[in-house]
Amino acid sequence: ACGSSSKGGSSGGSSGGSSGGSSGSVPGADALDKASGVVNLTFWHSMKDTNQKAVTAIVDAFNTKYQGKIHVTDTYQGSYDDAIAKYKTAVSSHTTPSLMQVYDVGTRFMVDSKQTIPVADLASKDGYALGDLQPNIVNYYSVGGKLQSMPFNSSMPLLYINVEAFKKAGLDPANPPKTLDELADAAKKLTVKDANGTTTQYGFGAADYGWFVEQLTAESGALYCDNDNGRTARATKLNLDSGAPLTYTKWWSDLVKGGYASNTGRPTADAQAAFKAGKVAMNLESTGVLGGYVDAGTKAAAPFTVATAAFPKVTAADSGGPVIGGASLWIDRAGHSDAEVRAAWEFAKFAASAPQQAAWHQATGYFPVSVAALQDPTDVAYRQKHPQFQTAIDELTATKPSTATAGCLLGVMPQARADLEQAMLNVATTGTTAEAALADASTKIAKLISDYNSAVG
Numbered sequence: 312a313c314g315s316s317s318k319g320g321s322s323g324g325s326s327g328g329s330s331g332g333s334s335g336s337v338p339g340a341d342a343l344d345k346a347s348g349v350v351n352l353t354f355w356h357s358m359k360d361t362n363q364k365a366v367t368a369i370v371d372a373f374n375t376k377y378q379g380k381i382h383v384t385d386t387y388q389g390s391y392d393d394a395i396a397k398y399k400t401a402v403s404s405h406t407t408p409s410l411m412q413v414y415d416v417g418t419r420f421m422v423d424s425k426q427t428i429p430v431a432d433l434a435s436k437d438g439y440a441l442g443d444l445q446p447n448i449v450n451y452y453s454v455g456g457k458l459q460s461m462p463f464n465s466s467m468p469l470l471y472i473n474v475e476a477f478k479k480a481g482l483d484p485a486n487p488p489k490t491l492d493e494l495a496d497a498a499k500k501l502t503v504k505d506a507n508g509t510t511t512q513y514g515f516g517a518a519d520y521g522w523f524v525e526q527l528t529a530e531s532g533a534l535y536c537d538n539d540n541g542r543t544a545r546a547t548k549l550n551l552d553s554g555a556p557l558t559y560t561k562w563w564s565d566l567v568k569g570g571y572a573s574n575t576g577r578p579t580a581d582a583q584a585a586f587k588a589g590k591v592a593m594n595l596e597s598t599g600v601l602g603g604y605v606d607a608g609t610k611a612a613a614p615f616t617v618a619t620a621a622f623p624k625v626t627a628a629d630s631g632g633p634v635i636g637g638a639s640l641w642i643d644r645a646g647h648s649d650a651e652v653r654a655a656w657e658f659a660k661f662a663a664s665a666p667q668q669a670a671w672h673q674a675t676g677y678f679p680v681s682v683a684a685l686q687d688p689t690d691v692a693y694r695q696k697h698p699q700f701q702t703a704i705d706e707l708t709a710t711k712p713s714t715a716t717a718g719c720l721l722g723v724m725p726q727a728r729a730d731l732e733q734a735m736l737n738v739a740t741t742g743t744t745a746e747a748a749l750a751d752a753s754t755k756i757a758k759l760i761s762d763y764n765s766a767v768g
């Protein structure tokens with residue numbers, strides 16, 4: 312997850328460490344004019360199903376606009392984790408794509424990989440104003456004072472509710488649970504067993520997902536890693552042994568062991584499928600799955616009314632907000648021609664533009680990275696008709712920027728998140744205590760961080 316954070320200006324701001332990026336020169340607009348023939352671009356991403364269709368719609372619109380000049384081929388590369396693993400292989404074999412979608416927590420790694428060109432350099436070369444991008448999103452993707460990648464799909468975490476199940480259990484969907492305790496109470500009321508004692512509906516179900524722990528930590532006003540969440544200097548440790556990480560790990564394990572939560576493991580797709588099939592009545596997920604849940608009213612939609620509510624807090628007193636999630640587009644420089652880099656920049660601008668972001672928001676649920684897109688009449692009308700699409704925007708605007716809500720910038724964040732998730736899974740499925748599992752994970756992650764920091768210097 313990432314940073315709905317500080318007061319960042321439109322050219323970005325915070326963050327420790329070097330600005331990274333490739334040492335290649337910054338091509339100007341003439342690089343495209345000089346190209347002979349069509350400039351072909353490869354675009355790797357992790358959007359599937361409903362969201363993949365929406366990516367393809369953007370790519371098709373771009374290819375039509377630039378017919379005869381630029382052609383983008385988009386390819387689904389699996390989950391965010393799968394895609395980043397493939398990217399690492401591509402770096403070794405010098406076969407990186409022209410454009411790469413990388414999730415929030417891959418930001419520090421991408422800068423350190425020195426394969427890409429900061430989009431701030433391309434923007435200043437041709438006078439492109441970054442001011443239409445949501446400042447807090449720009450702030451997250453800025454490292455060393457420069458916007459490194461183009462914000463594309465930005466999210467907030469939400470609580471999803473099966474409205475009919477809520478009503479059947481005598482609960483009011485208009486008054487959803489706001490804290491972990493309230494969520495646990497509702498989960499108990501929403502769990503249904505048949506005459507044989509077999510559970511036919513779990514009250515709650517969600518992936519075993521470190522992102523939620525990161526969110527609850529930010530909401531409680533605490534830092535997920537040291538050195539101001541890795542933004543004034545490289546982080547050296549995660550704060551996992553107490554606070555929200557410990558509380559959530561115990562809470563999740565208690566619900567699973569009590570039979571009130573469906574544990575589908577680490578893959579987010581499995582938890583999404585369980586909610587969409589009506590097997591669980593409440594689900595924590597990104598606003599980026601909302602399009603898939605309601606699927607614009609088609610037959611692919613969940614067969615019940617889906618409501619969205621703000622992500623819960625550990626306690627009602629927590630006054631912080633969530634961290635922005637999702638991913639951004641990186642423009643590869645190392646091994647790519649000037650014309651290709653310029654063409655990739657044209658695509659990045661197009662994908663972040665107000666009309667494309669308004670359409671993207673309505674199709675997927677990811678909120679627009681473009682400020683103007685929120686004022687687009689089609690988007691305003693869509694939100695009025697489908698209020699579920701407003702929840703993440705309210706959450707974003709209610710969040711006070713802070714170091715906590717900036718989220719943790721860490722080169723090994725993907726691996727660290729996986730280690731935490733394994734620890735949470737062990738607690739929920741074995742007799743290991745949360746204290747012991749998190750202490751073990753902390754030790755393992757501290758070594759990962761120390762090795763990484765020594766390697767990058």
Ligand SMILES: O=P(O)(O)OC[C@H](O)CO
Pocket residue numbers: 312313414415416464465466467522597598599635636637638
């Ligand atoms: O599911 P997404 O795309 O909103 O991403 C959620 C997290 O931010 C990934 O780290």
